Amino acid sequence: MTSFNVRTLDAASGRAIISDYAAHVLSWVPAGGQEVIWTPSTLRFEDGQHLGGGVPICFPWFGPGFAHGHQTAKTPLHGFARARNWRFDEQSFTGDHARFILDAAQLQPGDAPWLDDEPASDFRAVYDVTLGGGSAVAEAQTVASGVHVPSESANGSPVTVSVPSRSLPSQLLPSQSLTMALTVTNTGDKPMTFEAALHSYLHVGDVAGARLSGLEGATYLDATESGFPPKTQDTSEVAFGDFEVNRVYYSDASLELHDDVLGRTIHIAKSGSPQTVVWNPGKAGGETMSDTRPDAAEWRGFAAVEAAVCRDRAVTLAPGASHTLSQTLTVA
Ligand SMILES: O=P(O)(O)OC[C@H]1O[C@@H](O)[C@H](O)[C@@H](O)[C@@H]1O
Incomplete structure (x- = not known):
């Protein structure tokens, strides 16, 4: 039976939960604050399938x-x-820090070729997740809080788990942050090209009232229209609602996701990322998402803001070269 490990980072500044499977951040709660990362009501661990919500690592395309x-x-x-x-x-x-590694040795038949006419490249991907703004709680305690989740029930069907929650101090600490950094190294002997994104499902009280600022004047590709026509962000804020938003912005700017319902702003700083993908499926798409309850309109609970290198900004690495794509979340 396959088992899935879930790791907990536990520091004075807050608590984060990350799955070994997919190196997937499932939760970040700053001390005294509320959940920042959205996950669907059903979180299904099944080998070969992706997890819902959280922060999926999109790689190598x-x-x-x-x-x-x-x-x-x-x-x-x-x-x-x-x-x-x-x-x-x-x-x-x-x-307050965990590292996860994926390398070419873990490729499976069907993973290659990742480009139309090239065989898969040798690579090493290292993902560092770090809580900022406070000293760590004892390491032994953190190790002990990891849980093992069996992948199958006795009758062979996938199991579901709930991410555990716990009360935290009521005072927000300064400099609380969560940094996620994906470093890809070309370990082969020929150039390697990849796309990547940190596909962050950020939790909001109601996406219809959420506003994303920092992109005014940026060019974006509108993925809700055929051909991805380029457009310009001509307002100071990106708005969300019943309509789908699906855009690839050409911008490396820091962003702010304003949430009047939860009374907070999530700040997103990033590096190694010339693009930001912004996505919410809207009502029609949201009600057909797997792992969510349509009657609960769960899709209203997130706005995806994704530090990216994709499409014509894909990264090409010479043998031995590395690229780091990172983002840091803070809450105010
Ligand atoms: O695979 P997930 O997690 O359901 O996310 C899918 C969405 O991911 C977004 O990054 C894309 O811009 C959307 O086009 C896509 O529908």
């Missing part, structure tokens, strides 16, 4: 992929990295 100036039709959507077990690095684990 984004969406259906893109090569030679055209969208491709690769599956699974957003690359295989989010349907693979990543290796948890026990040695570097502390109360």
Whole structure:
């Protein structure tokens, strides 16, 4: 039977939960604050399938992929990295930092070729998740709080789990942050090209009232229209509602997601990312999402804001070269 490990970072500044499977951040609660990461009401762990919500790592392609100036039709959507077990690095684990590793040795038949006419490249992907703004709680306690989740029930059907919650101090601490950094190194002997995104499902009280600022004047591709026509963000804020928002912005700017319902602003700073993808499926798309209850309108609970390198900004690495895509979330 396959088992799934879920790791907990536990520091004075807050608590984060990350699954080895897909190196998937499932939760971040700053001390004294509320959940920042959205997950659906049902979180299903099943080998070969991706987890819902959280922060999927899209790699080595984004969406259906893109090569030679055209969208491709690769599956699974957003690359295989989010349907693979990543290796948890026990040695570097502390109360406020965890590292996960995926390398070419873990490729499976069907993962290659990842470009139309090239075989899969040798690579090493290292994902560092770090809580900022407070010293760590004892490491032993953090290790002990990891849980093991069997992948199948006795009758062979996938199991579902709830992410555990726990009360935290009521005073928000300064400099509370969660940093996620994906470093990809070309370990092969020929150039390697990849797309990537940190597909962050950010939790909001009601997406219809959420507003994203920091993108005014930026060019974006509108993925809700055929051909992805380029447009310009001519207002100071991106609004959400019953309509779908699905855009690839050409911007490396820091962003703010304003949420009047929860009374907070999520700040998103990033590096190594010339693009930001902004997505919410709207009512029609949201009600057909798997793992959510349509009657509860769960899709209203998130806005996806994704630090990205994709399409014509895909990264090409020379042998031995590395690229780091990172984002830091803070809440005010
Ligand atoms: O695969 P997930 O997590 O359901 O996300 C799908 C969405 O991911 C977004 O990044 C894309 O812009 C959307 O086009 C896509 O529908």
